[in-house]
Amino acid sequence: MHDTTTLAGRPPSASHLTLSQIMDQHHTNLMGTVHGGRILNLIDSVAGVVAARHSDGPAVTAAIDETAFLRAVRVGDVVHVDARITWAGRSSMEVAVKVTADRWDRAVLATAHLVMVAVDDAGQPRAVPPLLPETDGDRRRYREAEIRREHRLALRRALLDGAGEG
Numbered sequence: 539m540h541d542t543t544t545l546a547g548r549p550p551s552a553s554h555l556t557l558s559q560i561m562d563q564h565h566t567n568l569m570g571t572v573h574g575g576r577i578l579n580l581i582d583s584v585a586g587v588v589a590a591r592h593s594d595g596p597a598v599t600a601a602i603d604e605t606a607f608l609r610a611v612r613v614g615d616v617v618h619v620d621a622r623i624t625w626a627g628r629s630s631m632e633v634a635v636k637v638t639a640d641r642w643d644r645a646v647l648a649t650a651h652l653v654m655v656a657v658d659d660a661g662q663p664r665a666v667p668p669l670l671p672e673t674d675g676d677r678r679r680y681r682e683a684e685i686r687r688e689h690r691l692a693l694r695r696a697l698l699d700g701a702g703e704g
Contacts, residue, residue: 547670550679553591556620557584561639563613572611577637578602580619581650585633588621589654592631593666600630601653601690609647615639617647624676625683629663630655632683651686 557580567573582599589597611617617639625632630653637648658664671677 545665545667547668548592549670549672550622550624550676551672553588554620554622555584555588555591556618558616558618561611561613561615561617565611566613569610570613572613572615572617574607577607577611577617577648578605578650580617581605581621581635581637581648582652584619584621585635585650585652585654588623588633589631589656592623592626592669593656593664595656595658595664597631597654597656599652600655603651603653603690604686605648605650607648609639609645611639611647612641615641618644622679623669624651624679625687626666626669627687629666631666631669632687634679634683651683653687653690 559580561572561576565572565576582602586597586599617637619635619637621633621635623631624634633652633654635648635650635652636646637650638644639647656664656666669680671680
């Protein structure tokens with residue numbers, strides 16, 4: 539792994555991205571609304587681009603957590619997937635994603651937090667630039683991301699400890 543101390547830090551605004559897409563009948567489930575898997579695909583895709591922008595190269599999804607679907611998406615809705623880096627470590631980054639949709643007014647549809655890991659050509663973790671929060675909101679999101687990271691690590695340890703049990 540590379541030394542992160544030699545990488546210049548970057549603010550969240552340097553990699554922020556919003557993707558907008560009109561949902562059509564090809565995206566629907568048996569209920570006639572947009573399939574949740576389609577929304578998850580958009581979330582993962584946009585988070586990957588944001589992580590790649592921040593780290594200057596490919597990044598893979600290590601975890602998707604705290605995904606909450608708040609409203610159904612309908613055919614004709616314009617879905618906006620907004621993603622930003624909220625935390626960066628040695629090789630991993632947390633990306634917060636908010637999905638909204640509008641027809642005539644905008645409503646929040648889903649939220650998610652993803653952990654992305656920067657990888658080199660051999661698929662091995664590589665160093666990422668530190669995150670330099672600019673605003674009070676950036677600093678709050680960074681602190682919240684650290685709390686989520688501690689929870690994820692504790693859960694991972696517990697799952698690995700219990701993996702050998704019957």
